[in-house]
Amino acid sequence: MHEHARIAAFFAPLSAGEAGAFHLKDDAAALTPPTGQQIVLTTDSVIEDVHLPVGATAAQFAHKLIRRNLSDLAAMGATPWRYLLNIHLPKRIDDDWLKEFSATLAQLQQHFGMVLVGGDSTGNDRIHLTATLIGLVKIPLTRAGAKAGDGIYVTGRIGDAAMALKNLKGAAPEVLARYYQPEPRIAVGQKLHGVATAAIDISDGLVQDLGQLCAASGVGAVIDVATIPFSPDGDIKTMLTGGDDYELLFTAASEPKGFDVTITRIGSIEAGSGVKVLGYDGPVEGYSH
Amino acid sequence: MHEHARIAAFFAPLSAGEAGAFHLKDDAAALTPPTGQQIVLTTDSVIEDVHLPVGATAAQFAHKLIRRNLSDLAAMGATPWRYLLNIHLPKRIDDDWLKEFSATLAQLQQHFGMVLVGGDSTGNDRIHLTATLIGLVKIPLTRAGAKAGDGIYVTGRIGDAAMALKNLKGAAPEVLARYYQPEPRIAVGQKLHGVATAAIDISDGLVQDLGQLCAASGVGAVIDVATIPFSPDGDIKTMLTGGDDYELLFTAASEPKGFDVTITRIGSIEAGSGVKVLGYDGPVEGYSH
Numbered sequence: 001m002h003e004h005a006r007i008a009a010f011f012a013p014l015s016a017g018e019a020g021a022f023h024l025k026d027d028a029a030a031l032t033p034p035t036g037q038q039i040v041l042t043t044d045s046v047i048e049d050v051h052l053p054v055g056a057t058a059a060q061f062a063h064k065l066i067r068r069n070l071s072d073l074a075a076m077g078a079t080p081w082r083y084l085l086n087i088h089l090p091k092r093i094d095d096d097w098l099k100e101f102s103a104t105l106a107q108l109q110q111h112f113g114m115v116l117v118g119g120d121s122t123g124n125d126r127i128h129l130t131a132t133l134i135g136l137v138k139i140p141l142t143r144a145g146a147k148a149g150d151g152i153y154v155t156g157r158i159g160d161a162a163m164a165l166k167n168l169k170g171a172a173p174e175v176l177a178r179y180y181q182p183e184p185r186i187a188v189g190q191k192l193h194g195v196a197t198a199a200i201d202i203s204d205g206l207v208q209d210l211g212q213l214c215a216a217s218g219v220g221a222v223i224d225v226a227t228i229p230f231s232p233d234g235d236i237k238t239m240l241t242g243g244d245d246y247e248l249l250f251t252a253a254s255e256p257k258g259f260d261v262t263i264t265r266i267g268s269i270e271a272g273s274g275v276k277v278l279g280y281d282g283p284v285e286g287y288s289h
Numbered sequence: 290m291h292e293h294a295r296i297a298a299f300f301a302p303l304s305a306g307e308a309g310a311f312h313l314k315d316d317a318a319a320l321t322p323p324t325g326q327q328i329v330l331t332t333d334s335v336i337e338d339v340h341l342p343v344g345a346t347a348a349q350f351a352h353k354l355i356r357r358n359l360s361d362l363a364a365m366g367a368t369p370w371r372y373l374l375n376i377h378l379p380k381r382i383d384d385d386w387l388k389e390f391s392a393t394l395a396q397l398q399q400h401f402g403m404v405l406v407g408g409d410s411t412g413n414d415r416i417h418l419t420a421t422l423i424g425l426v427k428i429p430l431t432r433a434g435a436k437a438g439d440g441i442y443v444t445g446r447i448g449d450a451a452m453a454l455k456n457l458k459g460a461a462p463e464v465l466a467r468y469y470q471p472e473p474r475i476a477v478g479q480k481l482h483g484v485a486t487a488a489i490d491i492s493d494g495l496v497q498d499l500g501q502l503c504a505a506s507g508v509g510a511v512i513d514v515a516t517i518p519f520s521p522d523g524d525i526k527t528m529l530t531g532g533d534d535y536e537l538l539f540t541a542a543s544e545p546k547g548f549d550v551t552i553t554r555i556g557s558i559e560a561g562s563g564v565k566v567l568g569y570d571g572p573v574e575g576y577s578h
Contacts (some may be wrong), residue, residue, distance in 0.1 A: 027364040028331035030429040041319035075316040140319040
């Protein structure tokens, strides 16, 4: 199929919920955000052989692409709203691949409440996808509000994705799913307004991302390995520094309550700078793609 | 330099005009568009060896990337406002390249009134850049309003970029500049509200893009080769179908007046469908990247 025919067949139906997407047939989208809300913008890419292994399925590409971007909206406390896609594909990609990819996007749109409003497509030597998500929020959470004495909390479990990546052929299905279909903590982020003093999603590694939050807030942190909800059977260094979990890390002055997701205190904010890790002697540095 | 250091050195300064960019240090940007305006979103990529030849300079990459996106805002009648960048670069790219690239972005920002608010960066096998632009408009121009009897108009000159692409080593500097630094017709687009019935930018080729406008409007078109302001010394087929000029094509019920740019009538909208080209016998089809 020609490019225009592919857009019409596989992607234009994903824009049905937004008249300002002009059926993906115009030069740009024109949107009217709800009054009283800020728009939150984030963009991230998924490249074959960089962020996903060669041979990953169309569904796996769609999940990883959308979910890692959603995680950034979650860290701002935002609600997903609209998105754009840049789809750059090698010639070997056929219509079956696009059918699976767009069907997965349709599921993700429905589940997270988003509508496709634009993008571009072109040829490339390997699968290279970018999504730009637009969320809505009244007052955004940021990384810059942590204060000495705050507790440091994480959602879910840390290290699954990094352990999966070390053993893509042999890891348990539950651990593999955490790598291929991370769960963006949208509902948690939305409820953190008035609770968290700062928040970040763990995409580059627990220690590195906590370090970013500390730098933005002008504080230091101490975490205790014994309290971190690690992946079973993982090695500590990989789990402290491995990326791709997309759990939320946040700071709060008092114990957060009433969340549907497991939230664990792993340490405290203190005056100063940098991240101290109790119970681990080796050097720690985050993962960078 | 490490990725974070590069962002801090070369890109964070470009976000100085927007507090909601959080110095490019947070998970996402949070923006408040002016009331009474719609936000216009467009995204396009520039890939080495696809959209620009291997060996193009950092400045040429910056110009092409931003200007081709600006052209889409122009076609909607929008005013540039904010943008995001996905910067995916091979290891050979050094800090000098980034310095030239970001300095060119700074010039473009100042000239067109935009501020960088976010993005991502990662490694890739070749230079692969994406920009997502956010414009503002009260009422967008679209492709879907042309009516039988309207005149068909183009800005500037058609075919320079396609002729340059055929002869990148030997074309005249003025023609080469049109390929490397196309002029987005922002000011024209802004003045077309109430004048144009439909508009599109010529990115894929005059005949193909006019065909898109006709399809969106449910009309046909006839244009006359003798009236088209072609590049000097070009061949007609290349100029009718070559892309990358980024001139505006629009339809209007009466002669548009008072523009600073040369605007030429090249034909008429009629009932029916498809594009007829008077004065040229060969087959015509647009250029697709």
